[in-house]
Amino acid sequence: MSVLAGTRPISSSAGLRMKLGLAAPSLNRAMNAVWKPAGLTERYLDYLSVMHAVIRASVPMMQDAAQRCAALTDDPVAPALAGYLTAHIAEELHHDDWLLQDLAAAGREPALVASALPPVAVARLVGPQYYWVRHHHPISLLGYIAVMEGNSPPPWLSGRLATATGLPSAAFRTLHHHAVADLHHSAEFDAFLDSLPLTVGLQRAISVSALSTADSFTDLLTRLSDPRE
Amino acid sequence: MTSPQNDQLTALAAAGFPIDSITQEQRAVYSSLSEDEVTLLIDLRARLDAVEPEVQAHTDIAGSGMF
Numbered sequence: 001m002s003v004l005a006g007t008r009p010i011s012s013s014a015g016l017r018m019k020l021g022l023a024a025p026s027l028n029r030a031m032n033a034v035w036k037p038a039g040l041t042e043r044y045l046d047y048l049s050v051m052h053a054v055i056r057a058s059v060p061m062m063q064d065a066a067q068r069c070a071a072l073t074d075d076p077v078a079p080a081l082a083g084y085l086t087a088h089i090a091e092e093l094h095h096d097d098w099l100l101q102d103l104a105a106a107g108r109e110p111a112l113v114a115s116a117l118p119p120v121a122v123a124r125l126v127g128p129q130y131y132w133v134r135h136h137h138p139i140s141l142l143g144y145i146a147v148m149e150g151n152s153p154p155p156w157l158s159g160r161l162a163t164a165t166g167l168p169s170a171a172f173r174t175l176h177h178h179a180v181a182d183l184h185h186s187a188e189f190d191a192f193l194d195s196l197p198l199t200v201g202l203q204r205a206i207s208v209s210a211l212s213t214a215d216s217f218t219d220l221l222t223r224l225s226d227p228r229e
Numbered sequence: 230m231t232s233p234q235n236d237q238l239t240a241l242a243a244a245g246f247p248i249d250s251i252t253q254e255q256r257a258v259y260s261s262l263s264e265d266e267v268t269l270l271i272d273l274r275a276r277l278d279a280v281e282p283e284v285q286a287h288t289d290i291a292g293s294g295m296f
Contacts, residue, residue: 008252018258019266022246026276030239031293051295092296112265144296151294178295185296204263211269218276 013190016146019207023214031151032216033225041165046224048103048174053118054148054220056096059124062089064130065073065138077139077196084192085141091181098174105170121223125216132209139202143209146189147217152182170203238260244271 010018034047062085069075069082100110132140157174157179165171198206235262253261259275263271 003284008254014254015258018255019262020254021271022259022270023273026273028290029277032289032291034293035291047293055295066283071270095295136273148294148296151292153292153294154290157291174295182294183295204266208263208265210270211266215269215273215276218273218295 011194012196012203013193016143016193016207016210017190018117019215020147020150020210021190023211025219026217027147027151027218030221034221035157036225037164038191040161041167042172043224044101044161044165044167045106045108048099048106048171049116049117050122050220050224051106051174052096052099052113053116055092055099056128057129058092058095059089060145060204061126061129061133061141062092065133068133068138072138077198077202080192080196081138081142083182085138086187088145091185093129095174098177101172102171105173106167109175119220119223121216121220123214125220128212128216129209133204137202137205139198140205140209141213142189142193143206144191144213146206146210147213149185149189151217152186153179155179155183162186171178188215237267240267241270244274245268246274269293 014127020089034043044174066082066085066089067083069078072078100114103113104110129144153175158169160174161175162169162172193206196202238248238256241259241262248259
């Protein structure tokens with residue numbers, strides 16, 4: 001905790017959420033635009049394809065970050081961060097494969113999706129994490145996780161999308177899983193963040209990463225909902 | 230109603246953020262934003278204009294993040 005409002009300290013998670021609150025109007029509008037009715041079926045499949053490109057990096061990024069933690073001797077947060085990431089890796093394994101299965105259920109060819117050149121907007125979203133993890137501090141990855149897990153689909157969305165698109169329920173497995181699981185993950189995340197002895201510098205590394213993620217994800221979603229952008 | 234008191238709050242207000250209506254806790258947090266954080270937030274604010282009007286009128290928030 002580094003910021004004081006009057007005499008009351010503000011927790012790390014509360015400070016981060018306040019900063020992300022400023023990002024929320026733009027991100028929320030971009031997220032809603034993905035689900036607008038016009039062209040929804042095709043856009044949902046494009047969304048799954050793009051998210052495959054995004055979340056296939058989740059486990060490798062966490063593995064890289066855990067390895068960096070192991071190399072940081074005498075770092076006050078690295079051991080706890082490594083433990084959090086290791087547990088999280090087990091929870092996120094193979095979700096990229098699930099997305100390919102969802103796409104197959106909807107009639108898209110998984111091999112084509114997996115082999116396509118990922119959009120530049122995906123590299124701009126995910127790429128900074130690899131840089132910060134390797135060249136600054138693996139704590140940065142928590143900012144990315146805060147945004148991507150903290151803005152998961154609501155549980156009701158998969159049912160509404162199935163009705164609106166007519167696609168089989170198997171095409172919504174990954175979406176529904178994240179809607180349910182990430183509610184728990186976000187609460188767990190805040191508790192973990194507040195348990196760490198974060199310096200001002202480490203808090204800033206997390207929030208810069210989070211705001212960069214919010215900015216890049218907003219751009220990615222806007223391009224998805226309006227390809228002219 | 231309060232007015233901006235430092236460079237960070239002034240920059241956020243100029244970009245259109247409703248700084249006049251924030252709480253004391255938010256003021257403390259936003260006053261300590263780094264230059265990079267302010268730059269990212271201003272960039273995000275500019276993206277509001279990229280969304281179509283009918284989507285902007287929609288009130289339910291349906292997230293689309295996955296990790």
